[in-house]
Amino acid sequence: MSLAPTPNLAAPPHVPRRRLRVRGTSITLLKEVRERAQADLGFDVEYELLDFITCQRQAAMQPEGYDIYEQCFHNLDIVWFWGALQPIDTDRIADWDKITDLSKEGGISKYAWRGHGDAPVRKLYVQPGGFLGPKQGRYISMLPTVHNMDSFGFDTRVFGNGEVKRPSWAWLLDRRAKGRIALVDEPAIGFFDAALAAEAGGELQFTDIGNMTIAEIDGLMALLEDRRRQGYFCASWRTGEEAAELLLQDRVSAQSMWSPVYGHLGKMAEVFVESAPVEGYRAWHGGASLSRHLAGAQLDMGYDYLNWWLDGYAGAVMARQGYYMSAPERTKAALAPEEWAYWYEGAPAGRDLLGPSGAVVVKTGAKRAGGTYNDRANRIALWNTVMEEYNYAARAWDRFIRRVNEGQK
């Protein structure tokens, strides 16, 4: 080592890279999206991936911990009213006019049935007094992006292939699947899967399934508890990975399902399939919101990111896991024609189709359950909803799920 004095060289200027922190769920927080966003936008995009319930709680109570919140419209009832978000100025969203009527009006056409519960439009526009509502205005609570119409999945060995006897939500509480039923643990999602099953099976009737009374909630929870005691449920799950694991272990014959899970079933894909229930779908709509603390250059980055989301690439990645985009034009341009035909138009797959990570998720010749986008969007029975009595329902649901997981007698 030389003892000669080293000349005092100026250190290279340290310019911290700009970064945008996104808090969200597995719906949209995909590696492929993040990497492309970083490359396109020229700043770092950091992801914090959480399960639905944890994500909602932390977004509500710690808004300084993120810049962008990517979640579903129904939980704006929680996060917006905690004061965690700021209104989005649609004048700063270049493709606002390319967003379709399902998101902006509540249905794909004037005549389409809106579904029970809260269509996303009912939480979209910022109203006087800080409320959210469907009356159109310049400011919105969340930029509508990805959405889907969910159903349950079923075992064809138990229920047949669904062609002779069409699938009904009632199968989710069916005696034939006793001991092999699992529900998603989210009180604005799994709760409604169970409610649809109870009503479809003729066990209960709700005056308004999207806004149940205390007596109706008690009735549903009593029914579920009775079935639990009889041993109907084998598990609950919070992430797609958990749902897939239950299937790979061949533990379920009917369960709540999310679209991406179908691409990861291996050989089980031959016997476990997506339903297109006669009663219609339980739909949800996701989006991205701005944290209330964003301002100045950081806020500009937030808008850049929101605009980027509508630009096509993200929509294409979402399509490959079975989710639709609010601005489909640009998504179409970013997808191969066979991909668009399968995912949006309900056509048989012209070739093997790859999922977001590059693995084959759809085999040549397969057809999407429920048909075209319009067919599916016209058959929305219910939207994921945070009902008026949500606090009561969520706590009752939570106690039920704990008993399911602990396997109490």
Add this chain to the structure above:
Amino acid sequence: MTARPNTSLAQEPRYELITQVLRANIASGLLPAGLVLLEGPIAALMQTSRIPVQVALRTLAAEGLVHRFDGRGYLVGPPQQDIAPLRRDIGAFELSIPQQVDDALQTRGTWKHFYDEVEEQVALCQVFGEFRIVETELSDYLGVSRTVVRDVLSRLQERGLIRKNASSHWIAGPLTARTLREKFELRAIVEPAALRLAAPHIHYSQIEAFRDRIGVDPTLKPEGLEAALMTYCIAKASNTALVEIIQTNQMLLTSVNRALTGLGLPEDEIALDQYRTLFDLIARHPIDSAAEYLRDHLHIMASKNLARMKIVAVISEAVGFAPYLVLQ
């Protein structure tokens, strides 16, 4: 006639008063080193619950005036002194309690000493479900007789916070959106009517003065404005039965609101503007437009309260409940 107690002391928290008394009596040597201090007897002597005594003892321990030992309670004196515990009834020491402190501790009827604490706990638990209140546990918890406990419970019943079920158990909650909706519906019917009846009896200069403080005086919160509306306007209605209905109907709302804010739920900032408009309309009379505005204001408040009732769902039951409350 007894002189009014020194108000500044009466507003001091009870644990602070108890700390002062114990500290002074240890310093003067009246309480000897090694004396075992137990919560129960001190609470009985001070006519208070155990909770403020616990806090007082912890404070004195932090100051090094008392210390924990290998037994129940605390020993007088700094730690690391090898003193044998001296077990004697604290009542026998004839503590010196300054008159003012004594007055402050006695200001309210016995049940009133505990009421606020219990009301807050009972209001809070309803958000989480239906709870049974176990009388014996409450009596142990407060360190008081069943008679006092019954006084507290009947007051809670009057305020609509608890009820008796078919098997004569005291039940609290669950607080539901429906309860809130119904209470606000009732408010929107009766309060504008009361305001009309009150119009001839309102001191308008008082209302103007109040209006001018809104937005200027930072201590003025929506809760205080609601109270002012009640005291200076609605309660002036010439129909006392109507005023009583209104007051009773509001009690559960007020205590739950306070409990929710205590949990960290955000407070409503927009409400201030509405109160300013409302007080302004009342001050200007005729009263009809103020009554109409009040009705609209109550509809908005109902929506806000319903929205608040949803967001509380993210608060976990791990916040904990007092031991006398048992989830049904």
